[in-house]
Amino acid sequence: MPSRVSKSIFCNQVGYLTSGDKRFWIQAREAQPFALHTPDGQAVFAGLTKPVGGDWYVGDFTALRVPGTYVLTVGSLEARVVVHRRAYGDVLEAMLRFFDYQLCGVALPEEDAGPWAHAPCHTSDAKVLGTERAVACPGGWHDAGDYGKYTVPAAKAVADLLLAHEYFPAALAHVRPMRSVHREPHLPPALEVAREEIAWLLTMQDPATGGVYHKVSTPSFPPLDTRPEDDTAPLIMSPISYAATATFCAAMAHAALVYRAHDPALASCCTDAAQRAYAWLSEHEMRPFRNPDGIFTGEYGDRELRDELLWASSAMLRMTGDSAWARVCEPLLDLDLAWELGWADVALYGVMEYLRAPSAAVSGDVRSKVKSRLLRELDALAAMAESHPFGIPMRDEDFIWGSNMVLLNRAMAFLLAEGVGVLHPAAHTVAQRAADYLFGANPLGQCYVTGFGQQPVRQPHHRPSVADDVDDPVPGMVAGGPNRNLQDEIARAKLAGRPAMTAYMDHQDSYSTNEVAIYWNSPAVFVVAGLLEAGGR
Known part of the structure; x- marks a missing residue:
């Protein structure tokens, strides 16, 4: 059977950090040779894609560490990629x-x-x-x-x-x-x-x-x-x-x-x-x-407010350094709460405040136990990412309203953990995959940020951008992303039956997939700053 290559190369459209991981994805039936050239045709790298699940294949050119703008080719397909220390x-x-x-x-x-x-x-x-x-x-x-x-x-x-x-x-x-x-x-x-x-x-x-x-x-x-x-x-x-x-x-x-x-x-x-x-x-x-x-x-x-109390109590502990606050928040750390960084599930903020509090103010045994659970939580996310074709810690059920926030929050968790000595080997890989996905390495080839990439978000659900007389929207906004629940009228009409990771449309009326929000941009700032600081050393 002849090989079949997809119509697109799915890559990070914003760019690749000189010292960071560099991957792209294609759909095919078998491995494909790929190459990178300078714009004038000089060959700089060649490789072979590898299967990562389903009909998805990944190409890795991490070894290319010379800054520049290159042409990536897979068969007859081409994509422009940028490698730069401050990409x-x-x-x-x-x-x-x-x-x-x-x-x-x-x-x-x-x-x-x-x-x-x-x-x-x-x-x-x-x-x-x-x-x-x-x-x-x-x-x-x-x-x-x-x-x-x-x-x-x-x-x-x-x-x-x-x-x-x-x-x-x-x-x-x-x-x-x-x-x-x-x-x-x-x-x-x-x-x-x-x-x-x-x-x-x-x-x-x-x-x-x-x-x-x-x-x-x-x-x-x-x-x-x-x-x-x-x-x-x-x-x-x-x-x-x-x-x-x-x-x-x-x-x-x-x-x-x-x-x-x-x-x-x-x-x-x-x-x-x-x-x-x-x-x-x-x-x-x-x-x-x-x-x-x-x-x-x-x-x-x-409905669940004990995690909000945990965050408040731990923040007071860290602010004051008073061990009396530890006696308030330590019992809350034993509760069966979701350790996440959302606007509703905020327990992980409390966990991080507790772990960053003065060591003399907290129980050493509790601190060790909290770190052990944090590592288990990261292990579970890392396993999820390892089994995902795009290397992101997401399951189909995670593609909800604001799924890009869910992804960025999880990448953020790995980087936060490093600051309290919980070092996970997958931390920067997961963070990089999240950025790759956000910037276009996803099944839609969609860069989920306005004003950036070859396929940026152009019609966000954002009143100032809709109401102005400018063709382009306000730049730098992160769209909510795929939402399998299809919670607006146009999404239900146009996206029914789509796989979860492709349940997205760049349309101003699709508020459940294409709205923007301050708390979607904020974890993006954290993750991208983390990658940039690590890659710029």
Whole structure:
């Protein structure tokens, strides 16, 4: 039977780090020879693809470590590939600048935002639902493709950026935020960007009780073609919730530590806010948040709240170094909670805060036990990645709304673990495969980032990008990715019967596969910064 090669080479369209792994994928019935040439035809590398499951074959040219732009050929197929020491520098900057494009309440000037500039938006006070009380809560980031601002996912996004700064400052040092929109431009880039969301989060805490409001939004989503400054419906502050208060407490305690050396005044505010939030938690039951009557924006509800308490308690432990907090959070580490880094399942944030707390403040036996479980969790993810044709720790059931976040969170877990001495041999391989997949090495050949690659996301579910007069969307946004549950009308109509990993469409109406979100970009910043810092040494 003659060999059959797919119509495409599936590769990392952004580029390959000089000292990093370099792979591409094809579909075929048997191994295929491949070669790389310079643009003028000089041969630099040759190899043979290997089977990795089903009809997928992988080619590996990791040994090519000479920077340059090359032509990769497999039979009659060609692809352009770039090898560079800072191959991810531009995309990392764009991913971090996305948070500036999401800024609320301020004008984005053309000098920084280019064709995506807009006037100030959502500048009015918000009315606390069911009362006549108005609260000033300016600033922060629009959460996703809509203009709501939600405490729970904001805490995850802030934590990811703070962690990226702590772990990979060298990679982020080259990034340039929008200088004209920041109040504190002397800070390191990730801290400069995160400060805007932290300042907004502080406005969400009730000064009388210490509890934190769940969200501020208009009652309903505006039409998709609404510019930020044209979204003038009244702003409503939804009630205080346990999840919002706990995640706020954790993020503030983390920020208090990180900003001590850079912005002592902010660190002091965060310390006080975290303490008052935890006091509220101590006096209230764990009750899931549900959208009140008349509010139809993102709910971010969560039935399991013990993981939020673990994160808050561990963050307080690390912030204070007081062993009294260890006695609070150590029993929570024994619970059967999912150790993940999502906006709902946040236990792994708590685990990492516990393991990064001063060793004198925690039990050595508990610390060892936690590290052992963390290693087992990573072993399970590594085994999953080993059995996947694209080397990613994903199963069909993991391709849900925001599947790219799921993947990036899992890659992030490996890199976080290294910082506490849990070194897994698959860590950087899994992180690299996640980046390869995100940047185009997937069955659709889709680069899931706007503005990058040969096949970038062009029609995201993102109101500013839909409403502007620019053909291209805001750059640097990570799309949600394949979603086997097909939770929007156009996805159900067009994608029914597709395999889970291909249940995606680049269409502005497909909010369940093609929306963007701050908490999808934040783990992307962490993982890409980690790869760039390791590859740039």
